[in-house]
Amino acid sequence: MQLTRPALRRLDPLALDPADLAGGLAVYEAARRADYPHLLPRTARSWTSDLVLGWDGEPSTAYVQRDGRGRAVGVLEVYLPERDNRHLAMLDVTVHPAVRRQGLGRDLLEVGLDRARAASRGTVWVEGFDTAPARGFAARHDLQPATTEVNRRQVLHDVDLDDVSSIVADAAGHATDYELLRVTGPVPADLMDQMVVLVAAINDAPMDDLEFEDEVFSPERLRAFDAAQEAKGGRLYRVLARHRATGVLAGHTIVAVDSEHPWHAAQLDTSVLAGHRGHRLGLLLKGTMVQWLAEAEPQLLEVDTWNAASNAHMIAVNERLGYQVVATATCYQTHV
Numbered sequence: 001m002q003l004t005r006p007a008l009r010r011l012d013p014l015a016l017d018p019a020d021l022a023g024g025l026a027v028y029e030a031a032r033r034a035d036y037p038h039l040l041p042r043t044a045r046s047w048t049s050d051l052v053l054g055w056d057g058e059p060s061t062a063y064v065q066r067d068g069r070g071r072a073v074g075v076l077e078v079y080l081p082e083r084d085n086r087h088l089a090m091l092d093v094t095v096h097p098a099v100r101r102q103g104l105g106r107d108l109l110e111v112g113l114d115r116a117r118a119a120s121r122g123t124v125w126v127e128g129f130d131t132a133p134a135r136g137f138a139a140r141h142d143l144q145p146a147t148t149e150v151n152r153r154q155v156l157h158d159v160d161l162d163d164v165s166s167i168v169a170d171a172a173g174h175a176t177d178y179e180l181l182r183v184t185g186p187v188p189a190d191l192m193d194q195m196v197v198l199v200a201a202i203n204d205a206p207m208d209d210l211e212f213e214d215e216v217f218s219p220e221r222l223r224a225f226d227a228a229q230e231a232k233g234g235r236l237y238r239v240l241a242r243h244r245a246t247g248v249l250a251g252h253t254i255v256a257v258d259s260e261h262p263w264h265a266a267q268l269d270t271s272v273l274a275g276h277r278g279h280r281l282g283l284l285l286k287g288t289m290v291q292w293l294a295e296a297e298p299q300l301l302e303v304d305t306w307n308a309a310s311n312a313h314m315i316a317v318n319e320r321l322g323y324q325v326v327a328t329a330t331c332y333q334t335h336v
Helices: 018-035 044-053 104-118 132-140 161-173 189-204 219-231 281-296 312-320
Strands: 008-010 061-066 072-079 088-095 123-129 144-155 178-184 234-243 249-258 264-272 302-308 324-335
Touching (some): 018 088, 044 219, 061 104, 072 104, 088 104, 104 123, 132 324, 161 281, 178 281, 189 264, 219 234, 249 281
Antiparallel strands (some): 072 088, 123 324, 144 302, 144 324, 178 234, 234 249
């Protein structure tokens, strides 16, 4: 269909317009079906949570673009970190497949770049799955690839739990100085201070050519993350490794089960403090999580995870536990 010049409308998180919310979701769904059908549809609940609470308390600003007939045809999201990385803006540009190659993506990108300039953000990231439309868009707008990310999926009906038990037993033999804790829901108050330190270990993950500073964590940020997960319907499971002699939390892994799609879960952060590496805690934590989920969430069909393609250690752990590649994506970087 031919695109006429649309109007861009901001989605106000304090007074969400149901029509704009529905229109934006329709754009996301059309793009998902065309470009990345392996992902689950975005829901009104999950997007509303993102618009109000963000990933961990800092939401992005979203805009919906309509055509001359009032149909939503594009969505722009602009995320400007405030707690750290204040040099950075992250943009997400989504165009309905029916109106691509008519300049709408360029226009949305320019709006996002203008927002970055206005906020004095000199570095801009734009992510996209490795599809022909995304690669072409990046090339036309001089967006330079900075890192490759890989989406892997663990299909639980194909996982041999006896093999997982062997993996866990072997890893436990190398980690006799540690005990495991299982935690559901928000971080308990008595563990919060240690969890702030532990979560920050994710800063050791490879970032390749991305211009990125270490993230700054606090109890408030962790509580905001837990609240955002609850708002979007995520049931949180954490397995923690605690050093027996000192009581220090040395490693953790987190999975969020999607209550709106209860057969699906997301494997989130897994990290181990530098001084406690070399004891196979990653395998122990993630293998134990597989066993726990088999008991607590037996309806689960799949668990998805993302890693930088350069994160060889975590990829080896994931593949040992049966994760297989389903898609790759590129984070592009530019400067304004």
